[in-house]
Amino acid sequence: MSAQREMKEKNHWHKPVTIIITVIGVMAIVALVTVAVLQNRPLSQKYKYGIVMDAGSSHTALYIYAWPAEKDNNTGRVEQTHSCKVKGPGISSYASNPSKAGESLRVCMQEAKQLVPANHHSETPLYLGATAGMRLLNLEDSSASDRVFHAVEGALQKFPFSFQGARILSGQEEGAFGWVTVNYLDDRLKQGLETKGALDLGGASTQISFVSDTFDGSESPDNNVNFRLYGNDYNLYTHSFLCYGKDQALRMTLAQQTLSGPGSILDPCFHRGYTDTKNYSVLYDSPCVSKMKPQNATPTFTHKGGGDFLQCQDVIKRIFNFTHCKYNQCSFNGIFQPFLQGQYGAFSAYYFVMDFLNLTDTSIPLEDVKEKLKRYCATPWSELTQQHGNIKYLAEYCFSGTYIVTLLTEGYNFTSQTYPTIKYIKKIKGSDAGWTLGYMLNLTNMIPAEAPDTPPLPHAGYVSIVTIMAILLFVLFIVSLRPLWPRCSKQPHII
Ligand SMILES: Nc1nc2c(ncn2[C@@H]2O[C@H](COP(=O)(O)OP(=O)(O)OP(=O)(O)O)[C@@H](O)[C@H]2O)c(=O)[nH]1
Numbered sequence: 308m309s310a311q312r313e314m315k316e317k318n319h320w321h322k323p324v325t326i327i328i329t330v331i332g333v334m335a336i337v338a339l340v341t342v343a344v345l346q347n348r349p350l351s352q353k354y355k356y357g358i359v360m361d362a363g364s365s366h367t368a369l370y371i372y373a374w375p376a377e378k379d380n381n382t383g384r385v386e387q388t389h390s391c392k393v394k395g396p397g398i399s400s401y402a403s404n405p406s407k408a409g410e411s412l413r414v415c416m417q418e419a420k421q422l423v424p425a426n427h428h429s430e431t432p433l434y435l436g437a438t439a440g441m442r443l444l445n446l447e448d449s450s451a452s453d454r455v456f457h458a459v460e461g462a463l464q465k466f467p468f469s470f471q472g473a474r475i476l477s478g479q480e481e482g483a484f485g486w487v488t489v490n491y492l493d494d495r496l497k498q499g500l501e502t503k504g505a506l507d508l509g510g511a512s513t514q515i516s517f518v519s520d521t522f523d524g525s526e527s528p529d530n531n532v533n534f535r536l537y538g539n540d541y542n543l544y545t546h547s548f549l550c551y552g553k554d555q556a557l558r559m560t561l562a563q564q565t566l567s568g569p570g571s572i573l574d575p576c577f578h579r580g581y582t583d584t585k586n587y588s589v590l591y592d593s594p595c596v597s598k599m600k601p602q603n604a605t606p607t608f609t610h611k612g613g614g615d616f617l618q619c620q621d622v623i624k625r626i627f628n629f630t631h632c633k634y635n636q637c638s639f640n641g642i643f644q645p646f647l648q649g650q651y652g653a654f655s656a657y658y659f660v661m662d663f664l665n666l667t668d669t670s671i672p673l674e675d676v677k678e679k680l681k682r683y684c685a686t687p688w689s690e691l692t693q694q695h696g697n698i699k700y701l702a703e704y705c706f707s708g709t710y711i712v713t714l715l716t717e718g719y720n721f722t723s724q725t726y727p728t729i730k731y732i733k734k735i736k737g738s739d740a741g742w743t744l745g746y747m748l749n750l751t752n753m754i755p756a757e758a759p760d761t762p763p764l765p766h767a768g769y770v771s772i773v774t775i776m777a778i779l780l781f782v783l784f785i786v787s788l789r790p791l792w793p794r795c796s797k798q799p800h801i802i
């Protein structure tokens with residue numbers, strides 16, 4: 308009995324003070340872990356929104372972007388959540404009826420109003436950027452372009468968003484923001500990886516943009532855009548060729564074939580059996596060709612297809628001027644271009660056309676691409692309409708495919724070796740490739756010039772370390788109470 312009492316006396320765990328210290332120690336550690344974890348947990352995901360309207364030459368599209376509210380200054384998180392294609396042609400086509408340009412945007416704007424939560428409407432910026440169609444209208448008739456903008460602005464101001472204005476983007480902006488979009492979505496900017504060039508083929512203009520180690524802007528300052536993004540400097544070469552979008556290039560190619568004002572032409576870029584009556588005044592109604600309009604021509608001409616890829620390449624080559632270059636090297640029309648460098652993403656009509664022709668795989672050798680195009684162009688029109696029905700653009704794919712290959716090789720100097728550096732793309736991680744995202748990121752200051760301070764540990768790592776440390780502390784605490792531990796448990800009882 309006395310031994311038992313002695314043991315109980317030696318066993319300090321049974322002392323109320325020890326029990327209280329242990330309980331307080333456990334509670335303190337639990338409190339420490341809880342506070343540390345709660346204090347540093349990611350905030351609940353509240354989103355911010357931005358809307359950009361791409362008023363292109365052929366049509367207008369609306370894009371909604373969203374990003375977690377607390378990550379404003381930390382790019383890599385903005386995503387396209389919705390896109391809406393405006394019915395009808397681009398806003399520049401409404402020059403003679405501007406109010407219709409504003410009206411045409413209403414359906415997509417209503418959609419945006421439904422999709423962006425109402426409590427965010429007033430803080431959501433809305434931008435409209437117009438490209439080559441409005442550039443051409445502005446060249447042709449600047450007051451007509453002002454009227455179109457006035458009507459469009461009036462229509463957009465009626466919506467509850469924070470409207471930031473409608474304007475024409477310069478060719479440099481269009482090229483550079485397309486490049487920003489591609490590299491932002493690919494996470495190349497944030498990680499400081501080698502960037503990808505951007506190739507954009509629109510309806511009225513086409514852009515080429517890439518970082519070149521040999522280009523510092525001194526040779527041709529107009530083609531130089533400098534960015535500092537996430538602590539890295541980028542020296543970008545960019546050029547926009549007005550009139551070299553696929554629709555205006557087709558006009559120029561047709562103009563080349565009708566300079567003498569013939570009553571009919573046999574166009575190698577259209578399929579055998581294809582025939583259409585075209586109006587001279589409609590064909591030449593664009594600043595890209597208006598100066599070439601034949602005098603004394605009949606009002607219309609018959610447009611017949613010849614279906615010959617090689618001859619088509621020849622007539623397309625005639626719209627490029629290779630005779631003068633005041634720089635070390637040029638692409639075409641006397642425009643400076645440094646050596647091609649790195650990988651390229653080709654989007655818009657590059658994708659639409661090559662996708663239709665089943666030629667988006669650039670591991671197919673360039674010679675085989677040409678061979679396939681040759682066979683496609685030689686397909687009779689009747690066979691194609693039988694196969695596809697009378698779908699939009701069907702008559703133009705032979706021209707468009709041949710134009711793309713000619714622009715890339717003869718224009719930009721891609722070779723059989725460098726052709727595989729191009730990837731035809733439509734979307735990257737769910738967002739459309741194009742200038743709109745880059746434009747919004749720039750205007751909302753969402754790409755920091757310097758790399759943002761990031762916590763040294765991700766949240767999960769932080770939680771694990773705090774928990775391990777707390778357990779360790781607890782164990783140390785228990786061990787530190789060792790002098791108070793009973794010594795008898797494993798010792799033989801000596802009576
Ligand atoms: N085949 C095909 N062509 C398309 C499609 N959507 C647009 N296009 C055509 O492809 C060309 C380029 O389209 P976009 O990139 O939208 O051109 P855009 O932005 O209106 O014109 P720019 O102001 O010059 O940039 C135009 O000739 C369009 O008519 C499509 O789904 N399929």
Ligand SMILES: [Ca+2]
Binds near residue numbers: 364438509510655
């Ligand atoms: Ca475009």
